[in-house]
Amino acid sequence: MILGLKIFIGVLSGYLLLILIRVMLTWFQGVDYGKPYRILAAATDPYLRIFQKIKFLRFSAIDFSPVAAMLVIVVLIDFASQFIREGRLSLGIVLAVITSALWSVVSFLLSLFIILTAIRFFMGLSGANSVGPFARTVDLLIAPILEKTRRLFFRKRFVTYKTILATTGASLLVLYIAGKVLFGLLYNVLQAFPI
Secondary structure, eight states: OHHHHHHHHHHHHHHHHHHHHHHHHTTSTTOOOOHHHHHHHHHHHHHHHHHHTOGGGEETTEEOHHHHHHHHHHHHHHHHHHHHHHSSOOHHHHHHHHHHHHHHHHHHHHHHHHHHHHHHHHHHHHTOOSSSHHHHHHHHHHHHHHHHHIIIIITTSOOOHHHHHHHHHHHHHHHHHHHHHHHHHHHHHHHTOOO
16 A cells, blocks of 8 residues: 555656646747647646636736646645555644645745735835836736735825835735744644544
8 A cells, every 4th residue: 555655646746747847838938849748738738727717716917727736736645645654644634734735825825925026126126127017017916915905004095116015025924924833833733633
């Protein structure tokens, strides 16, 4: 059984790598990779399409469906790894793995928006082109979060764009640190759960 699980983990890890390559190749539009690419697409696209049908995985201009697809594989690998390590799967271990996967998604999103907000903030400080295509793309991605920050902290007061960026970045950083601590504690509690 252990050998079967190790093979299962190896196959899933290989498939995860194929999906990652497939997703990264989509970033370079207009390039013809030939037959190897078509084989890769035929192997990965049916699985990826399952997640592309889930509408809430699209946030603003970003499609998170590949992240969700890879996350499911990572969770399956974690379950198999935990079973190999512990020799069993308890409810606590299952909940701990799910909690870990959930934190992976949340921390990824928080990190992404912290980085985008910091980039936009420093572009404003340095006097970089604030109307260029890159700045407009970043603005489009972070606009919903900036609006939530403005409503939460500034309501009817006028504040500068830099102030909203700084407040959003600081708030996201605090959320990241608090989330890391809380999810870490929850993971440890759940993993120790005897059932």
